[in-house]
Amino acid sequence: MQILQIISSAQGAQSFSTRLSQGIIDKLLAAHPGSTVVVRNVATHPFPHLEEAHLQAYFTPAEGRSAEQQEAVRHSDEAIAQVMAADVLVIGVPFYNFTIPSSLKSWIDHLTRAGITFRYTATGPEGLVKGKKVYLAVASGGVYSEGPMQTADFATPYLRWTLGALGMSDVTVARAEGIKIPDLQATALQRGIDSVAV
Numbered sequence: 531m532q533i534l535q536i537i538s539s540a541q542g543a544q545s546f547s548t549r550l551s552q553g554i555i556d557k558l559l560a561a562h563p564g565s566t567v568v569v570r571n572v573a574t575h576p577f578p579h580l581e582e583a584h585l586q587a588y589f590t591p592a593e594g595r596s597a598e599q600q601e602a603v604r605h606s607d608e609a610i611a612q613v614m615a616a617d618v619l620v621i622g623v624p625f626y627n628f629t630i631p632s633s634l635k636s637w638i639d640h641l642t643r644a645g646i647t648f649r650y651t652a653t654g655p656e657g658l659v660k661g662k663k664v665y666l667a668v669a670s671g672g673v674y675s676e677g678p679m680q681t682a683d684f685a686t687p688y689l690r691w692t693l694g695a696l697g698m699s700d701v702t703v704a705r706a707e708g709i710k711i712p713d714l715q716a717t718a719l720q721r722g723i724d725s726v727a728v
């Protein structure tokens with residue numbers, strides 16, 4: 531089994547979303563010995579923000595692309611190839627300013643390609659990335675799974691919707707939440723890891 535780990539925390543080794551991801555990956559490796567893990571850190575090796583050059587390259591047939599357009603499309607081809615090769619995705623999702631980091635959004639922007647990862651049909655868009663299992667390892671200072679802040683979770687519903695639109699609808703959410711709340715801080719990570727059965 532091939533596992534793709536996406537790291538998007540800007541907090542390096544201290545990152546809760548990365549440590550939660552690792553806890554999930556450890557369980558996956560124990561359940562599926564011999565699996566391989568490919569790591570893509572989009573915080574240290576970010577995908578560029580989408581620019582006109584990227585979009586023009588996407589909509590130019592491969593055989594007609596200039597050298598610059600081939601370079602522009604390389605990021606997207608790379609993101610798509612890594613996802614297509616994976617059986618399982620473990621995506622680290624730090625909560626920054628009520629949503630996902632812009633580095634993770636850039637990865638999604640390069641992953642979302644009409645005709646490759648989704649297509650338009652008479653009844654709406656259809657996802658073309660099939661057969662993947664996705665774990666979202668969400669870390670947040672506050673608590674968003676329940677209580678008054680639930681409606682301010684602009685990360686998890688967005689990711690469920692977007693990944694689903696690409697065909698990845700088998701999504702499990704694990705949370706290390708309450709990182710900034712003294713009573714919850716010490717146990718948040720372990721509770722997140724324990725919540726996942728693989």
Ligand SMILES: Cc1cc2nc3c(=O)[nH]c(=O)nc-3n(C[C@H](O)[C@H](O)[C@H](O)COP(=O)(O)O)c2cc1C
Binds near residue numbers: 669672
């Ligand atoms: C720039 C920044 C913005 C943050 N914004 C929020 C927020 O809006 N809501 C929240 O609950 N926690 C927020 N936090 C706390 C983080 O969610 C918490 O530090 C979490 O551990 C981030 O994941 P990471 O450790 O993988 O980086 C923020 C932290 C930083 C550094």
